[in-house]
Amino acid sequence: MASAATDTATSVKPTPALKDELDIVIPTIRNLDFLEMWRPFFQPYHLIIVQDGDPTKNINVPDGFDYELYNRNDINKILGPKASCISFKDSACRCFGYMVSKKKYIYTIDDDCFVANDPSGKPINALEQHIKNLLSPSTPFFFNTLYDPYADGADFVRGYPFSLREGIPTAVSHGLWLNIPDYDAPTQLVKPLERNKRYVDAVLTIPKGTLFPMCGMNLAFDRDLIGPAMYFGLMGDGQPIGRYDDMWAGWCVKVICDHLGLGVKTGLPYIWHSKASNPFVNLRKEYKGIFWQEEIIPFFQTAVLPKDCTTVQKCYIELSKQVKEKLGKVDPYFDKLADAMVTWIDAWDELNSTSGGAKLPNSRSK
């Protein structure tokens, strides 16, 4: 990212808006009032609303937004029996939105997330930062101590091998949250008043071989590069676990990204997370996960994908086999999950085949 010797602070290339290349996927069960605050930033973009819960309820979308909305009836109609892989009564259902999108990029956000201000008081355009993150390379093979080397006013530091300075394509941009932090239930019970007040002005690539807890509240990704791996699992109604949807997707995604040479970034942008979920409810949902994750993490840390897994789908199917084989013994849930992972890929391929598979009937779009 060499610039001319007269390096000024304001010679910033504008970030492309990508208005026709990015969909915003929002799961909701309540309302979309939060969109009013996001209007200046979101209105140019197409929204995909995934309505969870009671399909007869009417979710009002604020005027002026271009959107398509899917409730459970739509999901069942579009996917038929394959709808079994989409969670019900859990925000994990959002991944249906990823599947039906026709765009290259997805940004997903929760309906209790608002515009945050940076330390100077300026409202943060989270979408713009995510786009910056996705459009610049990742550097997972060697840690840069000044964090994002492609950021303005930064670069690779002394000792960073030159052959690694091109970086690799970025598949995921994981944003963070001010105010209510994304803690698990035990931590919420112990520290109910803790608020994240620390604005960390950095974007960094998560190194190869390192897993992380991916939060779906403020997340963007390149659907072409990694979309099929963004399955948010079986959660909610009829399932023994909740609040591990984005975690599960994140672990699968990172293993696959590491295998395929794709990058995952975390850090900026921040949004303002307003709603603290009930820790007692959360504990009920997470309970099994607290124990299971002790088995799940070593599974992902040691997962090896064969060389012939050259596409995301192949990687994902292979992972599902390993899940069945190695996690199936932990609990029958993982058998079901492994099957659902395959169903997801089948559904993804059917809806996204280049032969122009079924265009989606939806009278609720605008």
Add this chain to the structure above:
Amino acid sequence: MASAATDTVSARPTPALKDELDIVIPTIRNLDFLEMWRPFFQPYHLIIVQDGDPTKIIKVPSGFDYELYNRNDINKILGPKASCISFKDSACRCFGYMVSKKKYIYTIDDDCFVANDPSGKPINALEQHIKNLLSPSTPFFFNTLYDPYADGADFVRGYPFSLREGIPTAVSHGLWLNIPDYDAPTQLVKPLERNKRYVDAVLTIPKGTLFPMCGMNLAFDRDLIGPAMYFGLMGDGQPIGRYDDMWAGWCVKVICDHLGLGVKTGLPYIWHSKASNPFVNLRKEYKGIFWQEEIIPFFQTAVLPKDCTTVQKCYIELSKQVKEKLGKVDPYFDKLADAMVTWIDAWDELNSSSGAARLPNGRSK
């Protein structure tokens, strides 16, 4: 790090560790910079390593408790083993690590000053380094809120509970505002770039990931990792410079990963005031630019056998692998491998628990 439900600004004070930490400063010019650091450094013992002409008198500002070693002292103390200590290069600082008797080392360059945080408050870099060293590292899983032991932060949802104890921290790598630590090509292309970005984070560098370790603002636990902090053969009579801290950092990270020790980077910041001459730097770094393309894969694939259970054993083993695999890149690496062994010999001799030779030094105060 559970606190009571009434979570207030209840920050536990950081221990000063005045008798457990030495500050090692290499210098060839003067120590004027110490005046600005006086409020923070005066309680501590300094080890000054005077590079270059030993007949020059380096004045230490009054009020500091210090020992000072010039080249004559190094030669007298180490005898033939002095060959492993660089001359005319700040790499000579590692002699200070070797002769220290403390548990912790903080090393800083003489063109590094006190920086201010975004609120304008002067940063006590030493205090932050101590915080970093005294709290665990978490290299096995990335915490998206960075340092989970920082006030107002914690491990996030999805972080396995069995990994929340962390492991001991061996190294705290601080950063720099103003003049960034760029290599010569980058300095030539962007001579005006200044690091203005204060990133309020400390994070553990994950296991299996290497990094460029800068020696300008660095602290470490001497007991845990000291023998691996050899800064190599640089400067006079050597074909390379400005790769001393880099070399140490790659060795240190491989050994830390093997032994289960943590390396942190991030806060604290210091203010780096002096931009070194990029043309001079290019001359020094020139071979390194090519060599690092071989060196990095070497370190990335280095495996230490299970019976390497101490830092010294790991380091000697690494030196063998350097000789075997990098020796073919250039004869320099043969010499370096030998120097690595000499370093360990000297370290063990000076630091043996039988209380070997107390160091003669007429210049301490």
